[in-house]
Amino acid sequence: MKYQTQKIAYAYFLVAMILFAVQVSMGLILGWIYVSPNFLSEILPFNVGRMLHTNSLIVWLLLGFFGAAYYLVPEEAEREIHSPKLAYLQLLILIVGTAGVVVTYLFNLFDGNFLLGNEGREFIEQPRWVKVGIVVAALIFLYNVTMTVLAGKKTAITNILLLGLWLLSLLFLFAFYNPANLALDKQYWWFIVHLWVEATWELVMASILAFLMLKLTGVDREVIEKWLYVIVATALFSGILGTGHHYYWIGMPGYWQWIGSIFSTLEVVPFFGMMAFAFVMVWKGRRDHPNKAALLWALGCATLAFFGAGVWGFLHTLHGVNYYTHGTQITAAHGHLAFFGAYVALNLAIITYAFPILKGRDPYNQVLNMASFWLMAGGMVFMTFTLTFAGTVQTHLQRVNGEFYMDVQDQLWVFYVMRFGSGVAVVLGALLFIYAVLAPRREVIEPGPVITTAAE
Amino acid sequence: MSITRAWAVLMALSLASTAIAWSGAGGVWAALAILTLAWGKAQVILNRYLRLSQAPDISRGVALVLGLFMAGVMGLAVAGG
Amino acid sequence: MSRTPTEPPARGIEALPGDLMMWVLIVSELLVFGAGLLAFMGVRLTDPAGFAEAQSHLDRTGAGLNTMILVTSGWLAARAVAAAESADTARTRALLAGAAALGVAFLWIKWLDYAAKGAAGITFETHPFFTFYYLLTGFHAVHVVAGIVILGLVAIRPRAPTVEVGAMFWHMVDLVWVLLFPIIYLLGAGA
Incomplete structure (x- = not known):
């Protein structure tokens, strides 16, 4: 650890991993509800459980991004973070807000209250006071990190990271605009949901991946920056108008079907670019970095993101296909592998890279960490296939044959059992990961020969 | 080919396609002729205006993709009558 | 952009003229x-x-007239690059202005076309043909507007690399039109 304030990342990653455990456990409960629908129906209604599953995912991924920023910005800018106090205050606000959401929903409090009541819009259902807290926390973060970068060295990696984080924060402001017209509501809602995961988060992803490649492979910064710029350009080019693939059936004009189909098809390009980037860098790299687990996560991230976000997204993005598959288990299959590949694996990669350094004992328990990768990735891939088959069957029975929704669900039962099984593997993998990262163990693998070249 | 020569070729090809359209010639052959002229224009713009001929490897790759695209359009034009 | 004869000729992506990011675009x-x-x-x-x-x-x-206008405009833009490479600022600016002016002429004719459609009550929803017509030509026209702005921007301080980037964008607009025009306007017209 070159800079003391990088330690801030430790707290962020820790809270992120706690929420990660909550998220996957909640996922397991939901998976069981699919198998046995009355499970917990009195105390934890499905919609609340599902909200906790998705929102804890988003919050922990964002905490991971913030942590990654606090870790890599000092190293890139060659400066300590502007104000560590503010960084911890930001974390505190986010924790209080998250706890507030959980309590409000679990006990169904303050219904209808302007400030305290839940808002009920998927992913942005936080009570208004929590939304304000999120904005304040984001402002603190942006101020803190921007001041650090402005005072220090500006690199392509920090520029792209900051661009992504600034834009995603600004887009969140649409959460305060809630038109009564349902079509308009959805139109603006996608400005947050789509433009986060299919535009601005991709910038964050590309820059963190670039940082990892820089450190792990030792390829020249100039080469990495060129890749980074190309990936970011194609991500924004395809992602922004790619929003149109959510506008097919919500009452927007018909031309969105073509704009959405064409641009969102091109969204495969940046994900392919990131996969090619990661493998070419490793292939070209001269550095044999001892943190093999971080490299495994980084390569796994790029690969699974390409398949989950790119290929599985393309599967149902053309409006002619989506007409039939919309909102079936195909969407669930895509959602799971895309989030796991692109953003979960990315966070776990930077955590795997940073933790041994933050704890001052690199490298360490590599075998357990790598085992957790295979458990989680294997479980997730199996879940994706299961849900894809379920979705295919569902599309045929429900959308082609016109059978009733619940009748079809009964026929999908066997897929839901298999999905639950793969969920168990993912949860075990997640717990193993957290253990492997946190528990102090002596290293299991012999460190590779460290070639001491001047860093970068 | 100088820039001005390229321009002259582009103008000639444009006039030729306009002439075909004006002549009232219809059907598949006219469509194929018009598309072939467009193909030629695209190649001139790529190689001369955009100077892609300086990068022969990439120029060949682009020409191949453009060729596939034109083949696709021509195929659809023939299928559509 | 001329290379000294002693250098080995660049191959692959290294030989690409102009800015890589513009090629990505x-x-x-x-x-x-x-x-x-x-x-x-x-x-x-x-x-x-x-x-x-x-x-x-x-x-x-x-x-059809617009095709010739754009092709000629592209010719002016290409000559502007040559002028910028020989550091002739006044000539570069004049050629860029000429290219942009022809771009404006293109937009004027396009506008007359749209106005006639509007007067005839033809909209996006009239027929699938017009959905594509408005989408593709409209999207192209937006790029013409952007191209005119870009040509104006690079004319402020016309250095060879920036003029080249601006001209490349303009040639792309040109290239799209020569493919779009015959497919949308001419195919099957005689039938």
């Missing part, structure tokens, strides 16, 4: 327009008669 744009045109041709198969009827409402002469 050009390829992306070509993929979008290419996909749009293929989709147009595909949907056309479902209703050849309806497409032919819809197409007969277009101003073919104006669009």
Whole structure:
């Protein structure tokens, strides 16, 4: 650890991993509800459980991004973070807000209250006071990190990271605009949901991946920056108008079907670019970095993101296909592998890279960490296939044959059992990961020969 | 080919396609002729205006993709009558 | 852009003239327009008669004229690059201004075309042909506007690399039009 304030990342990653455990456990409960629908129906209604599953995912991924920023910005800018106090205050606000959401929903409090009541819009259902807290926390973060970068060295990696984080924060402001017209509501809602995961988060992803490649492979910064710029350009080019693939059936004009189909098809390009980037860098790299687990996560991230976000997204993005598959288990299959590949694996990669350094004992328990990768990735891939088959069957029975929704669900039962099984593997993998990262163990693998070249 | 020569070729090809359209010639052959002229224009713009001929490897790759695209359009034009 | 004879000729992506990012943009744009045109041709198969009827409402002469305008504008832009490379600022600016002026002329003719459609009550929803017509030509026209702005910006301090980047964007707009024009305006017109 070159800079003391990088330690801030430790707290962020820790809270992120706690929420990660909550998220996957909640996922397991939901998976069981699919198998046995009355499970917990009195105390934890499905919609609340599902909200906790998705929102804890988003919050922990964002905490991971913030942590990654606090870790890599000092190293890139060659400066300590502007104000560590503010960084911890930001974390505190986010924790209080998250706890507030959980309590409000679990006990169904303050219904209808302007400030305290839940808002009920998927992913942005936080009570208004929590939304304000999120904005304040984001402002603190942006101020803190921007001041650090402005005072220090500006690199392509920090520029792209900051661009992504600034834009995603600004887009969140649409959460305060809630038109009564349902079509308009959805139109603006996608400005947050789509433009986060299919535009601005991709910038964050590309820059963190670039940082990892820089450190792990030792390829020249100039080469990495060129890749980074190309990936970011194609991500924004395809992602922004790619929003149109959510506008097919919500009452927007018909031309969105073509704009959405064409641009969102091109969204495969940046994900392919990131996969090619990661493998070419490793292939070209001269550095044999001892943190093999971080490299495994980084390569796994790029690969699974390409398949989950790119290929599985393309599967149902053309409006002619989506007409039939919309909102079936195909969407669930895509959602799971895309989030796991692109953003979960990315966070776990930077955590795997940073933790041994933050704890001052690199490298360490590599075998357990790598085992957790295979458990989680294997479980997730199996879940994706299961849900894809379920979705295919569902599309045929429900959308082609016109059978009733619940009748079809009964026929999908066997897929839901298999999905639950793969969920168990993912949860075990997640717990193993957290253990492997946190528990102090002596290293299991012999460190590779460290070639001491001047860093970068 | 100088820039001005390229321009002259582009103008000639444009006039030729306009002439075909004006002549009232219809059907598949006219469509194929018009598309072939467009193909030629695209190649001139790529190689001369955009100077892609300086990068022969990439120029060949682009020409191949453009060729596939034109083949696709021509195929659809023939299928559509 | 001329190389000294002692240098080995660059190969592959290294030999690419101009800025790599502009090429990324050009390829992306070509993929979008290419996909749009293929989709147009595909949907056309479902209703050849309806497409032919819809197409007969277009101003073919104006669009043909516009092809020559853009091609000539591209010629001026290409010569502006040569002028910028020989550091002739006044000449570069004049050529860029000429290219941009022809761009404005293109937009004027395009506007007359749109106005006539509007007066005839033809909208996006009139027929699938017009959905594609407005989408593809409209998207192209937006790029013409952007191109004019870019040509204006690079004319402020015309250094060779920036003029080249601006001209490349302009040539892309040109390239898209020479493919779009025959497919939308001319195919099957005589039938």
